Amino acid sequence: MDSKTKNRPLTPPPDGGRPTLKTIAFMTGLGITTVSRALKDAPDIGAETKERVRLVAKQIGYQPNRAGVRLRTGKTNVISLVLTLEEEIMGITSPMVVGITEVLAGTPYHLVVTPYSATKDALAPIRYILDTGAADGVIISRTEPHDPRVALLTERGLPFVTHGRTEMGVVHPYHDFDNERFAYEAVRELVERGRKRLVLLEPPPHLTFYSHMRAGFEHGLRDFQADAVSFHHINIDHTLVEIRDAFETLMRSDDPPDGIVSGSGSGAIALIAGLEAAKKTLGKDADMVSKVPSDFLRWLRPEVVTMYEDIRVAGRELAKAVIGHIDGQPSETLQSLSQPELQSAVPVSIKR
Amino acid sequence: MDSKTKNRPLTPPPDGGRPTLKTIAFMTGLGITTVSRALKDAPDIGAETKERVRLVAKQIGYQPNRAGVRLRTGKTNVISLVLTLEEEIMGITSPMVVGITEVLAGTPYHLVVTPYSATKDALAPIRYILDTGAADGVIISRTEPHDPRVALLTERGLPFVTHGRTEMGVVHPYHDFDNERFAYEAVRELVERGRKRLVLLEPPPHLTFYSHMRAGFEHGLRDFQADAVSFHHINIDHTLVEIRDAFETLMRSDDPPDGIVSGSGSGAIALIAGLEAAKKTLGKDADMVSKVPSDFLRWLRPEVVTMYEDIRVAGRELAKAVIGHIDGQPSETLQSLSQPELQSAVPVSIKR
DNA sequence: CAGCGCCACTGTATCGTTACAGATTTATGG
DNA sequence: CCATAAATCTGTAACGATACAGTGGCGCTG
Numbered sequence: 001m002d003s004k005t006k007n008r009p010l011t012p013p014p015d016g017g018r019p020t021l022k023t024i025a026f027m028t029g030l031g032i033t034t035v036s037r038a039l040k041d042a043p044d045i046g047a048e049t050k051e052r053v054r055l056v057a058k059q060i061g062y063q064p065n066r067a068g069v070r071l072r073t074g075k076t077n078v079i080s081l082v083l084t085l086e087e088e089i090m091g092i093t094s095p096m097v098v099g100i101t102e103v104l105a106g107t108p109y110h111l112v113v114t115p116y117s118a119t120k121d122a123l124a125p126i127r128y129i130l131d132t133g134a135a136d137g138v139i140i141s142r143t144e145p146h147d148p149r150v151a152l153l154t155e156r157g158l159p160f161v162t163h164g165r166t167e168m169g170v171v172h173p174y175h176d177f178d179n180e181r182f183a184y185e186a187v188r189e190l191v192e193r194g195r196k197r198l199v200l201l202e203p204p205p206h207l208t209f210y211s212h213m214r215a216g217f218e219h220g221l222r223d224f225q226a227d228a229v230s231f232h233h234i235n236i237d238h239t240l241v242e243i244r245d246a247f248e249t250l251m252r253s254d255d256p257p258d259g260i261v262s263g264s265g266s267g268a269i270a271l272i273a274g275l276e277a278a279k280k281t282l283g284k285d286a287d288m289v290s291k292v293p294s295d296f297l298r299w300l301r302p303e304v305v306t307m308y309e310d311i312r313v314a315g316r317e318l319a320k321a322v323i324g325h326i327d328g329q330p331s332e333t334l335q336s337l338s339q340p341e342l343q344s345a346v347p348v349s350i351k352r
Numbered sequence: 353m354d355s356k357t358k359n360r361p362l363t364p365p366p367d368g369g370r371p372t373l374k375t376i377a378f379m380t381g382l383g384i385t386t387v388s389r390a391l392k393d394a395p396d397i398g399a400e401t402k403e404r405v406r407l408v409a410k411q412i413g414y415q416p417n418r419a420g421v422r423l424r425t426g427k428t429n430v431i432s433l434v435l436t437l438e439e440e441i442m443g444i445t446s447p448m449v450v451g452i453t454e455v456l457a458g459t460p461y462h463l464v465v466t467p468y469s470a471t472k473d474a475l476a477p478i479r480y481i482l483d484t485g486a487a488d489g490v491i492i493s494r495t496e497p498h499d500p501r502v503a504l505l506t507e508r509g510l511p512f513v514t515h516g517r518t519e520m521g522v523v524h525p526y527h528d529f530d531n532e533r534f535a536y537e538a539v540r541e542l543v544e545r546g547r548k549r550l551v552l553l554e555p556p557p558h559l560t561f562y563s564h565m566r567a568g569f570e571h572g573l574r575d576f577q578a579d580a581v582s583f584h585h586i587n588i589d590h591t592l593v594e595i596r597d598a599f600e601t602l603m604r605s606d607d608p609p610d611g612i613v614s615g616s617g618s619g620a621i622a623l624i625a626g627l628e629a630a631k632k633t634l635g636k637d638a639d640m641v642s643k644v645p646s647d648f649l650r651w652l653r654p655e656v657v658t659m660y661e662d663i664r665v666a667g668r669e670l671a672k673a674v675i676g677h678i679d680g681q682p683s684e685t686l687q688s689l690s691q692p693e694l695q696s697a698v699p700v701s702i703k704r
Numbered sequence: 705c706a707g708c709g710c711c712a713c714t715g716t717a718t719c720g721t722t723a724c725a726g727a728t729t730t731a732t733g734g
Numbered sequence: 735c736c737a738t739a740a741a742t743c744t745g746t747a748a749c750g751a752t753a754c755a756g757t758g759g760c761g762c763t764g
Contacts, residue, residue, distance in 0.1 A: 007715050018483060020750060031714045036752060046712055063484055067422035068750030071719045076419075085450050091443020091646070093450070098437055101467040110486075113463045115453040131370060132415055134462075240651065241699055269651045273698065294443070299592065299621045300652045346625065347593055359745045372720060383744045388722060398742060420720030423749045707763085714757075719750105727744070734737090 007031045019062045077108045080135035082125050084118040099315020137322035159325035173325050173334035175317040177309045179209045180216035182340040186261040186289035187220025193287045195259030199229040201267045204237045229257040240270040247274030262290035307340035359383045371412045429460045432487035434477050436470040451667020489674035511677035525686035527669040529661045531561045532568035534692040538613040538641035539572025545639045547611030551581040553619045556589045581609040592622040599626030614642035659692035
């Protein structure tokens with residue numbers, strides 16, 4: 001056997017393991033290189049050969065070895081979802097993961113969940129991914145107006161998408177919920193119910209959507225002529241107990257609010273508890289509009305007006321956007337905003 | 353330069369990229385093999401050499417290239433969490449993922465989420481992982497008494513852990529919630545409140561914990577002398593609307609139950625809605641005990657007795673168990689059962 | 705018919721790591 | 735003083751894929 005024959009595997013590949021390019025090369029009598037190029041539809045391979053290779057590959061269920069591809073090309077086929085461990089509250093992660101995987105299912109991408117402790121450096125997981133080349137694309141959430149993660153990822157040229165916008169003059173893919181619109185419509189709803197003294201349970205001030213929600217709230221107050229009651233010392237990142245206690249105090253004060261806008265579903269639960277601890281009744285002494293990621297509030301407290309944020313759809317949009325970014329589509333085309341959906345009452349079935 | 357010199361890199365490695373074994377070999381003047389073996393603490397490397405290598409590796413922040421290791425050894429350093437896309441209900445996935453990643457954070461393992469559509473074949477993702485060698489270990493949930501996934505994984509020798517037990521005479525790692533105990537204690541609670549006609553919202557019959565929960569329920573009925581009201585045509589996998597409607601019908605019947613055991617938190621919500629649609633009052637016409645994965649029910653409906661299933665802890669246990677299995681620990685030592693925790697009332701803060 | 709270009713295919717080297725089989729040096733025993 | 739062992743280190747090949755630089759055959763041109 002002369003040395004020329006190395007690329008054409010005359011030795012059958014070990015049949016115990018999974019098929020490789022070598023297996024197909026052996027079966028078709030072609031060279032490994034040819035098989036590789038045939039499968040990527042390269043222009044210098046004959047049409048009939050491609051067809052044969054594809055057929056054999058399909059027959060034996062060939063799937064490229066990820067480690068081989070990754071080692072040679074650097075392509076990981078991994079999307080990394082970077083999460084705070086603390087982000088679990090009200091289970092926003094579940095539908096998000098579901099939405100993402102729904103989209104990734106039709107692609108070669110896998111989803112890797114990369115957590116970080118909120119008490120530590122939010123940049124740490126990003127650095128890890130950059131340093132080790134752990135992913136082809138990254139999904140991050142809880143964005144800040146000047147987000148160092150966005151800066152770093154942009155600088156290093158790693159495709160990413162944010163759940164939430166930034167304000168740094170960098171055009172990047174994002175998906176966001178229209179929190180401004182939400183708060184504006186929430187105010188409208190409350191004023192339509194005759195409420196005039198409104199309070200907002202807002203996001204923590206360092207996150208971008210804080211200002212969106214506040215802007216919508218204040219715009220609504222102006223347009224519909226209502227007044228704000230201050231509740232700035234508390235936000236949706238506080239514990240339920242803290243929110244409840246603070247709100248009870250507020251409701252017991254001389255001039256309590258009669259309309260409540262809650263920026264989170266779990267926050268709404270604490271607000272309700274605080275209101276009731278102050279011996280007030282929801283729907284009578286005050287009305288509430290809340291953003292919610294699920295159905296529960298609507299089922300248990302139908303008197304709360306709920307606006308649904310579909311996290312599953314967000315997951316889908318985010319996944320599509322990172323992949324788009326990886327594929328080189330311009331960032332401007334990878335930005336989307338989802339609108340709050342005013343939820344109707346729980347469906348009532350017709351009784352026989 | 354003679355051919356002997358290939359393993360000792362006299363050429364400095366490309367300094368643009370991340371450090372490799374070659375980088376360390378160049379810096380220490382050692383061979384690549386030596387460096388590799390030094391870092392794994394192999395017995396044939398001198399103590400002083402090991403120390404030097406470790407120091408340099410640490411200094412330059414060396415991290416093994418996962419693709420290289422994976423290609424050479426087959427070790428992926430991946431744990432795969434296999435989920436139904438439909439499993440999102442009541443957000444069980446979130447705390448689970450958090451728990452798992454908490455444990456994996458201290459290891460070289462990454463968490464990959466591998467979903468499947470419940471309407472399709474539950475074996476498909478398992479086969480994929482086996483065929484492509486995509487993971488070193490697998491976490492599966494929603495186990496059945498005779499679970500084909502467990503059979504396949506055992507047969508093929510891939511380490512795994514189940515969330516839930518099986519009944520197939522195969523000893524394998526698992527973590528489970530003691531649903532029997534839960535139902536038993538739930539019955540006790542209800543009888544102590546004077547309830548005698550009890551109904552169970554049970555798991556779907558094909559899952560293993562169906563029989564656990566039923567056994568506990570029936571055992572409780574016997575021990576505490578209460579009667580069962582049939583509700584077998586409905587289980588926790590039905591939609592909220594279906595559960596509510598069926599339960600409303602039951603509550604409107606001639607001889608409705610006065611005690612309710614709910615096998616799921618979201619199911620409880622629908623049951624409450626059904627009960628109230630039948631113009632009954634929770635706590636008066638009937639009492640309810642529910643298994644819950646979160647705080648919400650306790651906050652919104654304090655009259656429901658809740659038993660907490662800590663999914664985050666489950667995630668931690670599952671992660672520890674797969675890793676243990678991978679490391680060759682005997683399966684018998686990797687089995688755990690967590691007990692229901694009767695939740696106290698929502699904490700009340702002391703008012704000034 | 706030499707020369708050229710094109711088509712279809714192939715060999716080699718390489719990514720980073722590790723298993724394996726040496727190789728070198730020094731110590732030990734007879 | 736030579737053979738042997740022990741201790742420590744090293745080269746080669748391979749995992750599976752792909753970039754790159756060919757190679758051989760064929761037809762066409764002048």
